[in-house]
Amino acid sequence: MTTDQAFAALPDDLRAQVSKAIEQYPGTRNVFLALYSHLTDLNDSSTSKKRKLTPTPSSSNTTAAATTSSASPLNVDEDKCLRIPGVSVQIPLRKRLDVILAPGGLVILQKPGAHISDPPEFVLGATQIRAVYLLPIPEKTRPHWALLITQKAASSEPLLATITADATRTVIKPTGAAAGELYSGDINDMVLLYFQRQNIEPTSVQTLPPGQTFVHVSAHRGSKDGVLYFLPGAVIFGFKKPVLVFELGGIRAISYSSITSSTFNLIVKYKGDVDDEAVTETEFSMIDQRSFEDINRFVDYHGLSNESLAEERRAKVDAKAVFPDELIRASREESKKDQQEQRQPTGKSADSVNFANHEFDSEDDDDDADFGAGGDQNDEEDESGSGSEDERSEDEEASEDIGDSD
Structure with missing residues (x-):
């Protein structure tokens, strides 16, 4: 930093005196610069201790600005803030930023490492928050949690960010x-503790009421894959934009369709709390039938209407499909089959080795030989192929967070 840059804000006469002193005594230049730096740091520290942030994000983020314009200012006291560096934010913007959990609300800074006194990118007051969900993201090599915050304003997008286990070390x-x-x-x-101290009870695995289990399944909505979470207050599909949140109070019915022995579809009929909002139906496909019992138990526990056998729904069920009672039996049989397969030893038994030495009818020898060779070859190809796919899948997932980030 040059002397002119350091003292540009000084009055003209004072700046002239400093320049003259440095000219006469060159050794004082470093002393003046050190004094300037000390006073600047001292001023920044005192102003950032208790800085009021009005929720006015940067102009580049019009969505965030629309959702936070009516919030009251926050007292950002650095001594009472929890700062999580390098959080991957997906909604309402896609950036890796520092998140400040401050008394009275949440602040997202404009860039990683930004000073707490710098203008924020996004501010969300605690009084604006409708619900908070902290949900584990399955099939990750290390723990990831999705922090999803919905807002009271019906037109506002939720806030979605990914928090990894590494944040325990960097927080x-x-x-x-x-x-x-x-x-x-x-x-x-x-x-979790932070939001509880704001009188907001988040939904997570740790906060589930006694007697309830955490249910989540892989599913598709059209061509988009994701995870369906069945929670005490809502059914959520995430975590690619748009994230769908069906609060239990607005769910009119749950239905099952396109049922086969291995998968089924689930349809959610929903109407939000906006008076003129129409009833919508959203279908999720390719759900593993082994999840049916857990989902159906959730539907019964919360008293949700099941319209699977309604007259208008029956016409949409495939003629070869099975109905829910049969699906339950299929689920139990599939689980038993998996357990039996896990108990069976791998490799060839003594019986199979002796069986190969038995004499067979000459007319079948050629066919049997071809069948055995082809079968062994195909088995080897299947094993090698599936292994490579698993390795590719693990490599890809390890480099991703929610959607295609992290």
Whole structure:
């Protein structure tokens, strides 16, 4: 930094005196610069301790601006903030940014490493939050959680971000021993505790009511794959944009269709709490039939209407399909079959070796030989092929977060 840059804000007469002193005594230049740096840092620290942030995001993010314009200012006290660096944010913008969990609300800074006093990218007050979900993302090589926050304003997009287990190591806790003791455990525990201290009870595996199990299944909506979560307050499909949140109070019915021995489709009939909102039907396909019992138990537990056998729904069921009672039996039989296969030893038994030495009718020898050779070859090809696909799948998933990020 040059002397002119450091003292550009000084009054003309004071700047002239500093310049004259440096000219006469060159050794004082470093002293003046050090003094300038110290005073600047001191001023930044004092202003950032208790800085009021009005929820006015940058102009580049019009969606976020529309959803936070009516919130009250937040007192961002650095001594009481939990800072999570490098969070992968997906909605309402796609960036890797620092998230500040401050008393009274959440602040997203404009760039990683930005000072807490810098203008924010996004501010969401606690009074604007409708619900918070902290959900594990399946099939990851290390723990990932999706932080999904819905807003009270019906027209507002939810906030969606991915938090990884690495954040336990990089999180910046509030300064001071007393404040730091409030956040312990892994990052998942810290985030849950933060929202609970804002009088918001988040939905997560840890906060499930007694007697309820955490149910999530892979599914497709059209060509888009994702995960269906069946939660105490909502059914959620994520986590690619748009994320679908069906609050239980708005679900008119759950139906099953296109039922086969291995998969089935699920249809959610839903109407939100907006008066003029129409009833919609959303269909999810390719759900493993072994998940049916858990899903059906969830539907019964929450008293949701099942219209699978309604007259208008029956016409959409394939003639070869089985109905829910038969699907339950198929699910149990499939589970038993899996358990039996796991108990069976691999490799050839003694009987199979002796069987190969028996004499057979000459007319069948050629066919049997061809069949055995072809079968062994195909088995080897299947095993090698499936292994490579699994390796590719694990490599791809390890480099991804939600959707195609992280």
